[in-house]
Amino acid sequence: MQYGMMPAGPSGVTCPWCKHYWPSTMAAAACANCGGALPAPPGPSRGLAPPPAPRRLPERYTKDLLSSKNVGALVGTVFAAFGALFAVLGLGLCFVLLPLGLGFFAFGALFGTIGGLVRSAARKSALRQIDALTRGFVAEGQLIAVRQDFSETLNERNPYRIDYVFYVNGQPVGGSTKGWDIVNALRQPGEPLWVVFVPEDPTISSVWPPIG
Numbered sequence: 001m002q003y004g005m006m007p008a009g010p011s012g013v014t015c016p017w018c019k020h021y022w023p024s025t026m027a028a029a030a031c032a033n034c035g036g037a038l039p040a041p042p043g044p045s046r047g048l049a050p051p052p053a054p055r056r057l058p059e060r061y062t063k064d065l066l067s068s069k070n071v072g073a074l075v076g077t078v079f080a081a082f083g084a085l086f087a088v089l090g091l092g093l094c095f096v097l098l099p100l101g102l103g104f105f106a107f108g109a110l111f112g113t114i115g116g117l118v119r120s121a122a123r124k125s126a127l128r129q130i131d132a133l134t135r136g137f138v139a140e141g142q143l144i145a146v147r148q149d150f151s152e153t154l155n156e157r158n159p160y161r162i163d164y165v166f167y168v169n170g171q172p173v174g175g176s177t178k179g180w181d182i183v184n185a186l187r188q189p190g191e192p193l194w195v196v197f198v199p200e201d202p203t204i205s206s207v208w209p210p211i212g
């Protein structure tokens with residue numbers, strides 16, 4: 001063991017479902033922690049095809065997607081809570097000073113409505129992802145582009161945005177996804193990948209397994 005060594009680079013893989021990191025020496029098709037399918041390492045291999053639908057997703061993943069990892073849902077919930085607080089405060093103030101009470105109430109109602117809309121839109125988009133992953137049809141896709149998304153930063157890191165294309169009845173359909181795993185930096189345009197999509201609306205799709 002050498003001290004002061006730089007990290008050896010992205011050699012392992014992070015489980016996209018439970019975020020457990022597996023060094024390359026432990027490479028496997030499925031995560032020993034949560035049972036979810038692990039992505040193939042960057043390169044010409046598409047990895048194992050998605051299992052037939054309906055697919056069982058690791059429970060923690062769907063829960064995270066709908067709540068704690070869902071920024072829109074979190075922000076929306078906070079807005080809605082503030083709105084509700086102001087609305088209640090406004091109702092109380094109506095008995096003391098009507099114009100002020102009404103003002104508070106209107107502000108609270110507006111704020112709360114916006115929060116509720118943001119929250120429900122974010123949850124809907126998460127549910128669509130889960131829908132595609134659970135029962136989506138399978139297509140062979142191809143990676144188009146990988147770039148770091150500097151508009152989002154967490155712990156001094158930026159996620160990787162991956163654009164992909166797949167074909168439904170001969171028609172190209174595009175999709176994009178985001179992942180924090182540094183291994184994504186090694187992915188190249190043209191790489192094959194698996195895509196699952198909602199048959200009634202192929203614009204709702206996901207890479208399989210999701211990008212970590």
Ligand SMILES: [Zn+2]
Pocket residue numbers: 015016017018019020031032033034035036
């Ligand atoms: Zn896992």
